[in-house]
Amino acid sequence: MSIPEQHRAGDTLTWVEAAAGAVSSTDGWALNVYLRKAAAGITAAGTARGDGGWDLALTATTTGTMAAGEWQWQAVATKAAASTTVDAGRLTILASLAYTGTPATFDGRSEAEAELAEVRTAIRTLITNRSAQYTIGTRSFTALDLGKLTAREGKLRAIVAREKAAARVAAGLGDPRNVFVRFR
Secondary structure: OOOOOEEEOOOOEEEEEOOEOOEOHHHOOEEEEEEEEOOEEEEEEOEEOOOOOEEEEEOHHHHHOOOOEEEEEEEEEEEOOEEEEEEEEEEEEEOOOOOOOOOOOOOOOOHHHHHHHHHHHHHHHHHHOOOOOEEEOOEEEOHHHHHHHHHHHHHHHHHHHHHHHHHHHHOOOOOOOOOOOOOO
16 A cells, blocks of 8 residues: 555645555445544545546545544455455554644653653652652552552653654664774
């Protein structure tokens, strides 16, 4: 499939899908691409092309409603009572940075960075006040849970470091984990 791996919310998304083996628009097959994230769902209906493929599009309005993060997609071809999954994968939706003039909370951090900040706050709160209780989402922690929190902090630090290294590589700045040595 040629659906992109990454797309910015609020931008029009168009792509062309080629015929997949015996599944072709010229043979009467229709193609729908279903995108899901949690309870949200969007469908892109293919328009038949003369070469057997399909044109697919999501309007800027539609992608503007898509929450940032990872979406899963499934391309399903149908013909009469027959239905077959052609392909499936993941699409990362990037948050729109457009400002509409209305106050809104924007957090440019990844999920791992945001969770790392919460865990560090919980650790700090529990250390300064031994009898305190701290809640993250639906879970509550006490001073007895400091071991779990510090273990989670270590895992999250590693995830965030990998994300930052990948971003540097993607930007063409090189891998910060590479060490270069010159011998004379």
